[in-house]
Amino acid sequence: MRVQPTRRIATSALCAALVLGAAGTALANAPDSEGGVARTVSRAPVPKADALLRQSEALGDLGTVLAPATNLLNAVLKADNGQLSKEEAKKLGDATKGAIAQAKDAAPAQPPATPPSASATSPVQLPADLRDDQLDALGKAVDVLLGAATSGKADQVGPAADKVVTALVNVSAATLLGSGMRAENLPGLPAS
Structure with missing residues (x-):
């Protein structure tokens, strides 16, 4: 074989x-x-670990505010005529306001003297309470949205939702600038 x-x-x-x-x-x-x-095994410390950790924590804190606020926005925008029941509005509003209060109570990251930018020739001083001011503005915008979502007037919901979106963007920008994030480097963004 x-x-x-x-x-x-x-x-x-x-x-x-x-x-x-x-x-x-x-x-x-x-x-x-x-x-x-x-x-x-490398025994060398990670370069700039403290700054990177501070930035990472700031991004994590930002998520605690964004999630409940976007849940509120989504619920209002998906509801018939943008109207929520009083109970649902209270539940979503309390969650959002609680997250805002938690973010304000969190230890603020030490803001850099100047925001990170592509050109170090034009330093701009950031207000020390920029993030808290934007969180307050978000809280006010949420109150306006909750009022519009329970008023029975659908025409008030759009502008109120727009104010909440703008406030969320401002909170995000204030958090990023206040925590020493590097300047954006996405292709196509306008130069700052």
Whole structure:
């Protein structure tokens, strides 16, 4: 009986895999000169870790405000004639106002002396309370939207929703500028 070449190749490949697999594992677990397991560990700190952590936390805080506010906006805009029941409006409004209060109570990030920009030749001083002012404006815009969404007048909902969207954008911008984020670098954006 003649042995097919496919079987020879498959048998050789299986044997090679078993031998190399065992050898690879043994080499990976070889002890280093100190008697332990060989590891490659960098003990150098991450450059600018504090600033990056502050920026990351600011973005996380921003999410706590955006989610309930957009839930309120979505509910109003999807409702018939933009009208919500008093109970639903209260529930969504309380969630949004609670998030705004939580964001204001959170420890503010240390704002840089000047906002990050592409050109360091024109420094602009940021107001220290820029973020809190924008959170207050968002709270007022939410109140106007809640009033419009329970008034029975559909024509008031559009302008009120527009004010909430504008306030959300302003809160986002104030948070980003106040936490030392780098200047935008998206292609196509106008130069600042």
